[in-house]
Amino acid sequence: MKLCGVEGQFERLPAPLPMWRASVDLKQWVGAAMAVKETGGRLLSVWGTDQRSRDGHFVISAAYAVQEGLVWLALPLGESETGFPDLSTVFPAASRMQRAMADLLGVHATGVSDTRPWLRHNAWPANYFPLHEGATGDEHFPEYPAEEYAFTQVEGDGVHEIPVGPVHAGIIEPGHFRFSVVGEKVLRLEERLGYTHKGVEKRFEQTPPLLGHRLAGRISGDSTVAYAWAYCMALESVVGVKTTESIQWVRALLLERERIANHLGDLGALGNDAGFAFGLSQFSLLKETWLRQNKKLFGHRFMMDCIVPGGADVSFSKASHDELLRQCDEVERDVHLLHSIYEEHGGLQDRFIGAGRVPPSLAAELGVCGLAGRASAQSYDLRADQPWLPYDQLDVQMVTHRNGDVAARAITRFEEIYESLRLIRKICEHLPQIMHQTKHEFAHLHGYGIGWVEGWRGDVLIALELYNGEIRRCHCHDPSWHNWPALEHAIIGNIVPDFPLINKSFNLSYSGHDL
Amino acid sequence: MWYVLKQIGRIGIRSEDPPEVDNTLRVEAEHIQSAILQIIGQALMIRQVDAGSCNGCELEIQALNNPCYNIEGLGIKFVASPRHADMLLVTGPVSRHMETALRRTYEAIPEPKLVVAIGDCGCNGGIFGESYASCGGVSNVLPVDVAVPGCPPEPIEILRGILTAVQRRPPDQSKRNRLMDGQFSPRYN
CATH class of the missing domain: 1.10.645.10 (Cytochrome-c3 Hydrogenase, chain B)
Incomplete structure (x- = not known):
């Protein structure tokens, strides 16, 4: 069977949506990314798993949305290898996900220029990796000093910086925004997220599979239904219920x-x-x-x-x-x-x-998804693209607009x-x-499953790996990962006072992103 | 404009009665003297900090501003600067990455000040507990006066927690009636 330009042993996961999983080698990994890009597919998420105790290596996974459905490619790394081919040259959205993976798992995309930590601030040292099999997740590093984060500097006459956050002026979630402005005009915005990182993925490993939906429902409170459904879909597809x-x-x-x-x-x-x-x-x-x-x-x-x-x-x-x-x-x-x-x-x-x-071209380049994507002519809506039961009987009319501005959203x-x-x-x-x-009967709690649901913000994804009745890895992906970088672009050339309005028009999740 | 006014007229006033206080929510009963509460309890300024919540609690705190709860009608206002605040309203668990920012916000609030922890996670870390990334409940980081459980607690419970912290008495019924007659009067004396 051939998917994403890869001829391989694709296993069809028993889920209500068409989803396949296959192991690939390095060459196929790189080839698949190019093939997906060329055929108009999207990168959904990149994540990694520590399988050293069982198989002796790390496994890197990528999930792509293609016309046929969802394709989950797993790349086993060589023994004691911690590098894998960078996907961000093909899909810019991969950059932050790869940085997050380096923070949590210690596995790096090779040859990338941006190696700054993303989810790790000062809670744990650079040589501790919470998603390693050996880590309990309960470690505590109280004396670890804060590291300076290297924001990109904009230079020129009259350019100054406005740092905002992590505590914002309102009842909203925490994050840091660094504006470089001239007068009122924004030249550049750089986001610094990770403040609400509370170890959700490690927490899953300590959670019984049949209670995981409760934790999933608290990844982003405003999308609790979408996450709980995605988790249950993943679990049900592992077990075949x-x-x-x-x-x-x-x-x-x-x-x-x-x-x-x-x-x-x-x-x-x-x-x-x-x-x-x-x-x-x-x-x-x-x-x-x-x-x-x-x-x-x-x-x-x-x-x-x-x-x-x-x-x-x-x-x-x-x-x-x-x-x-x-x-x-x-x-x-x-x-x-x-x-x-x-x-x-x-x-x-x-x-x-x-x-x-x-604009639509930028949205396509960045892989903007969900509601914000549809307001920029990115016509993806899982309910219409891959209608699963009961959406297959509802003929969902996707809403799209081309202007990509606050009005369109x-x-x-x-x-x-x-x-x-x-x-x-x-x-x-x-x-x-x-x-x-x-x-x-949830008897055979062992294997792979994916849940993929179009929440109000965009498509949420939960990739679940059960091993002998326990959660070995539960990767949760929020559509905000793709859309936060778009906000950095959206604000350029606008005035600072319009930022709250523009930010609200995206209304992205911090908690869903930071995990 | 006509349609705006018509809609305002059609919807009418939807404000509901505030809840009774519940002293079982108090964590440190003697943290602030009741004499001081009589002063700061009347017009209350709140600085809210999300110290790592899932944003469910934020949705319910935001709801306090809707016409049903109308907390500004009670003299309570959310403010942007901690320097203007009497109360710190914290949702949690307190992530380790937010610990410093939370402490600094607390320190920036002038004395006397109150701290109210919101939600199961704010009370004790909730489903996220304590870990390499989470300090657990707010009381692990700051002295807490009132803790409101729930996942998330409903707006009326959050309001009850806020009113409990300032030990506000329930409204005087005769004054409420005057309000209904169209006379201007604050909902609390």
């Missing part, structure tokens, strides 16, 4: 409700950041009502822990169907009204249009709300009258 159709309908319902909740919140915040407080109060009220409905129907405002291995931990009645549909009508009416108010508001549109532009959110409301109405026709909690 096939969930019932009604479970899948319920999961899709939760995912679409999560998408709408986040879009409502963002649209309000975008209005507020452009000085239109009315937008924030209206949308935040809609979101609050939406979350309260979640609490009432599913027991949790963000639907945390509602998706569980083999099932969905929610109960249903006919009355809940009616309530869901009624709320869709109410929200749709209000969103339409607010949409026209936003569209006709001159001051708001003046701030939105042209701000933080990521706002419109994309409006239109995705309408589409998700349509999907929820369709899903309601298929929801079970009573949820049957089927008990699945």
Whole structure:
């Protein structure tokens, strides 16, 4: 079988989406990256695993999204080898992932110019690698001194730097932004992330596989449904458990409700950041009502822990169907009204249009994905590209725009709300009258699995390796990895006061990225 | 503009009653003298710091600003500078990379100050625990006055924790009624 230009022994993983896994050699590893790039595929993630105690070497993995589905290539390194061919020359998005891998696993891409640490600041020394088999993860290095991080300097007449963060002026996550500006104009932005790194991937190795969905659901709280589903999909595909159709309908319902909740919140915040407080109060009220409905129907405002291995931990009645549909009508009416108010508001549109532009060509180069990608003509939406059950019965209409500015990301959110409301109405026709909690047998906890789900921000990926009933490696990938670098480009030439607005229009996850 | 005003009129006032205080949330009951609380409890400025949370708690803290909870109507405001703050509201676990920034923020807040830890992770490290990358709960780094459990705690519980920290009395019903009659009056005396 030939995939990604590689003729190899591809193993089809028993997942609802088409996914393959194969071991490759160095030549195929390099060739595959080129072939994927040439055929318009995307690099999803790069990560590594320490298999020295069993196989005597490290294994580097790359996941690609190609037309046929997802391809997971595993490259076993030679004995005592810690270098592998760099992917960032083909896919720039690989650069930070490779730096993170060097911090956590001590395996480096060879020949790269940027060897600065990425996720490691001062919590542990350069010779400690949390993802090594020998590391317990509970080590503590209190006396380790902080290292200076070499930000790129911009020189010239009147250029100065504005350092912002890690503590930001608002109720948001921590990260550091270094602006180089002339007057108000931004010449360059450099991000420094990793502040919320809390050892999630090592934590997975200490977590029983059947409880992993709880940890996955807390990688990025705003995407808890997407992560929990991705984890469960990965686990179910390792074990070969096939969930019932009604479970899948319920999961899709939760995912679409999560998408709408986040879009409502963002649209309000975008209005507020452009000085239109009315937008924030209206949308935040809609979101609050939406979350309260979640609490009432599913027991949790963000639907945390509602998706569980083999099932969905929610109960249903006919009355809940009616309530869901009624709320869709109410929200749709209000969103339409607010949409026209936003569209006709001159001051708001003046701030939105042209701000933080990521042109389609740049978005393609950087591999911008998800919502931000679709606002820059990157037409990828897993629900439409690789429709798995139940999306194969829903005919999801992907929303795309070409302008790539704040306005485009706002419109994309409006239109995705309408589409998700349509999907929820369709899903309601298929929801079970009573949820049957089927008990699945999770007996053979050994092997590889992948979960791949289109969350509200973009596609989240969870690659799971179980070994004799334990999690040996669980790699979690947030779409923010691809989109943070795009923010650095989007701000160039804009004024500093527009940064909060532009940043909000991406609304990327720090926690999902830092792990 | 007409549509904006019409929508404001149609939605109306949605503010709800604030919760009662819950003294079981108190961690260090005598950290601040009640006499001081009578002064700083009236108009409360909060500096929020995410010290490594999954952002779930942030969503619920942000929700406090929505019309239902309307905390600015209670005289409580989130501020950007720790120098303006009376209270530090921390979500966690405290990642080791945020430990210094959190300490510095705490030090920048003038005395007397209160610390409220939010969420299971803020209380004790939660699902992330203590590790090479995580210090665990906020109290491992700073003295905590009130800790609000939950994953994430709902906005009303966060508000209860904040009000408990300043030991605020529940609102006087007669004053609320006057407010409803259209007379301007703060929701607390």
